[in-house]
Amino acid sequence: MPAPTIDHYRAPRARVAVAYRTKDRTELTRLTAAPLIDDRNIDLYWFDGSTTASGQQLPAELCAGRAAICQLHLGVVGGPDCAIMYALETLRAQAYDYLILVENDVLLSGDWLRAMHAAVAQAKAAGFNVGGATVRVFDRRVLSFNDTYCLMLNAGAGFIALTPPAVDIVMANYRTLDGEELLQQIRQRTGKDFSATVEFEPSWRLSADFTYDLMLYLHGYVVVAPPVTHARMIDGTVLSRVRLVTSAGQHLPELRSLITEPGQITNDPPCFSRFQASPLSSRLLIGCHQLLVAVNAPDAREPVRLEGSWHRTWLQGLGPFGLTGAGRISVSILGSTVGLLLHAGVTGAELHLLGSDGTRLSTTRLEPDIVMDLPFTAEGLHSQEIVLRVASGQVCLIGLTASAAVADGYANDRPGVSHLPI
Numbered sequence: 257m258p259a260p261t262i263d264h265y266r267a268p269r270a271r272v273a274v275a276y277r278t279k280d281r282t283e284l285t286r287l288t289a290a291p292l293i294d295d296r297n298i299d300l301y302w303f304d305g306s307t308t309a310s311g312q313q314l315p316a317e318l319c320a321g322r323a324a325i326c327q328l329h330l331g332v333v334g335g336p337d338c339a340i341m342y343a344l345e346t347l348r349a350q351a352y353d354y355l356i357l358v359e360n361d362v363l364l365s366g367d368w369l370r371a372m373h374a375a376v377a378q379a380k381a382a383g384f385n386v387g388g389a390t391v392r393v394f395d396r397r398v399l400s401f402n403d404t405y406c407l408m409l410n411a412g413a414g415f416i417a418l419t420p421p422a423v424d425i426v427m428a429n430y431r432t433l434d435g436e437e438l439l440q441q442i443r444q445r446t447g448k449d450f451s452a453t454v455e456f457e458p459s460w461r462l463s464a465d466f467t468y469d470l471m472l473y474l475h476g477y478v479v480v481a482p483p484v485t486h487a488r489m490i491d492g493t494v495l496s497r498v499r500l501v502t503s504a505g506q507h508l509p510e511l512r513s514l515i516t517e518p519g520q521i522t523n524d525p526p527c528f529s530r531f532q533a534s535p536l537s538s539r540l541l542i543g544c545h546q547l548l549v550a551v552n553a554p555d556a557r558e559p560v561r562l563e564g565s566w567h568r569t570w571l572q573g574l575g576p577f578g579l580t581g582a583g584r585i586s587v588s589i590l591g592s593t594v595g596l597l598l599h600a601g602v603t604g605a606e607l608h609l610l611g612s613d614g615t616r617l618s619t620t621r622l623e624p625d626i627v628m629d630l631p632f633t634a635e636g637l638h639s640q641e642i643v644l645r646v647a648s649g650q651v652c653l654i655g656l657t658a659s660a661a662v663a664d665g666y667a668n669d670r671p672g673v674s675h676l677p678i
Contacts, residue, residue, distance in 0.1 A: 262316055264323040270299045272369070272417075273326075273352040275343035277336070278304045278360040280311035284491060285360045286318070292358070293324045297369055299352070300325040303343050305332040335570025337464050337577070338673050340413055341430065341545075345672070348423050354389070356417040361491035362392060364415075368486040372417060375405040379480040383518045387422035387477025388469065390415050391486035394498040396455040399446070400515040401483065401507040407515055408479040409442065409450065413465035415487055416479070422472055429471040429530040430671045431543055432576050435460045437532070441470055445522050446515060453508055455497030461535075461573030476523040483507075528660050531667075535574070536629035539595055539657035544568075545577045545671045547656060552677075559588040559666050560656060568676040569652055574627070577673060579653045582646040587632075587656065589640050590665045595631040595657035596644070598622060605649030612639060622651065629657055 276292055278285050292300050302325050306312045315328050329346070332339045340357060347355050358364070365371075368391045376386050382402070390411035399407040418426060436458035439451050456462060469479045485500045501507060515521060531540040550558040551566050564583015571578050578599070587594060598607075600622035607620045607630075617637075622628055632642050656666055 262319050262325065262328050263321070264319075266299070266323040266326055268299045268326050268350065270297055271353040272297065272356060273299045273301060273347050273350065273354070274356045274358055275347060276300060276302050276358050276360065277332075277339050277343065278302070278306065278311070278314075280306045280308050281360060281491070282310050282314050285314055287490060288358075288360050288363050289318055291364055291366065293318060295369070298356075301327045301329070301343070301347060303329045303332045303339055305339055334568055334673065334678060335576070336413065337430075337570060338568075341427065341671075341673055344418075344423050344427055348420065348427075352420070354417040354419060355423055357413050357415065359414045361489055361493075362414045362487050363490045364391065365486040371482040371486045375480045375482045378402075378405040379407070379478060382516065384478045384480070385476055385518070386480055387419050387425070387472040387475075388479035389417040390479065390481045393481045393483075393485040393501045394495070395501050395506055395508055396453055396498045398481075398501075398507065398511050399442075399450070401504070401512050402516055403504075403513070404483060406481040406483060408469055408481050409454065410466050410469055411479050411481070413468070414489075416465075416468060422477060425471050425475050425477070426468050428670055429467060430464060430545065431467060431530065431532050432464050432574055433462055433467055433470075433532050434458070434535070435462060438462065438466060438470055441474065445473055446520060448514065453511060463572050464576045471529065473521060474523055474529055478521070528663060531663055534595070534597060534629050534657040536597070536627065537595060537631070537657055539593070539629070539659055540663045541597060541655050541657050542663055542666050543575045543577060543655040543671070544579050544653060544676060545575075545673050546667050548666055548668055549579075549675065551579070551675075559590065561586045562653070564646070566677055568673065568678055571652075571654060575654050577676060578655075579676060580650055582650050584646075585642070585644045585653060587642040589632065589634045589637070589642060590658075590662045591634075592659045592662055593631050593633045594642070594662075595629045596642075597627065597629050597654040597657055599627045599652040599654060600624060600649060601652065603649050605651045606647045607651070608645045608647045610643040610645055619647075622649075627654070
């Protein structure tokens with residue numbers, strides 16, 4: 257049965273847009289959507305990836321008979337990062353002061369918007385250039401508690417408000433990272449070590465929303481929050497290492513007034529901040545959403561080309577996207593050594609390296625559940641092109657690894673997922 261559509265949409269009129277993201281979990285949506293639908297100070301845009309009939313029908317049910325939202329986008333699938341990128345791309349062209357990402361497990365208090373604006377005003381009065389804000393305050397994701405506002409280390413995609421320039425920075429640098437990179441970059445910008453106040457270990461792979469705040473700091477912006485939370489989680493998830501700050505006394509003592517002036521934060525983004533390091537080599541990783549890649553396309557001009565059966569895969573802590581399937585992978589070698597970051601899943605896979613005449617030059621076996629950064633050089637191949645055939649099993653192409661000297665030659669100007677098959 258097709259999902260019902262909305263009969264009446266509200267014309268945009270506010271200065272703040274909310275991109276509300278849902279996927280089933282209708283009991284949560286009923287609770288968290290209600291205050292947003294009724295708030296006349298925001299323009300509400302609904303992005304839904306539900307697969308159940310109840311989930312697909314809920315937006316029309318909640319908005320029946322009234323012009324409650326500005327747009328409804330159905331079938332937003334492919335994982336959280338795909339939904340986030342799609343929502344930001346959809347709303348960026350419109351003239352809003354803030355684009356706010358909200359997930360349907362975040363319940364906002366009645367005065368959340370006032371509290372957010374107050375925190376922004378306090379931070380601006382202190383001289384900070386505000387690019388983002390949140391009203392969800394976890395104690396171990398704070399950079400500095402400054403009495404009337406906080407500077408955040410990680411707002412998270414459950415709730416984050418971004419200015420238009422901040423949206424551009426987040427989208428241009430969309431990727432994952434590990435805890436060591438995050439701590440090191442913040443230490444270089446502030447001169448302070450936050451390893452004892454965060455909930456993650458340096459070795460942990462972190463999801464893409466841990467890069468949002470970092471990239472804004474690298475480009476001269478800060479992310480702010482009220483002194484206490486104005487949002488709570490209602491999905492039952494137990495976050496054992498962090499807690500929501502409901503009173504000023506719950507802030508960690510070592511974070512009180514730690515950074516109170518803009519001069520305490522330097523901003524000099526690395527030349528290649530948009531690329532993460534390969535976890536297995538010294539090369540940079542250009543993820544699939546960053547690649548100039550063609551999949552079963554007649555145009556052979558892209559430096560990476562895939563033929564066969566491939567589909568997009570969400571990889572929460574590495575990528576965050578991959579292309580999974582079987583067939584051929586062809587890569588032009590633009591110089592130096594390039595590699596393919598691959599994962600063979602639980603069954604393993606066998607790859608054949610082919611010569612220009614199609615003959616097999618070598619065989620590589622990928623072990624189950626192992627990520628491999630497979631290197632190639634033009635000198636070693638006596639060719640300017642790599643051609644691999646998946647002879648058995650399936651592989652996930654996480655991305656291509658290359659030196660800084662040639663990384664830009666493989667990359668899109670702006671990361672996106674529209675060119676990746678679903």
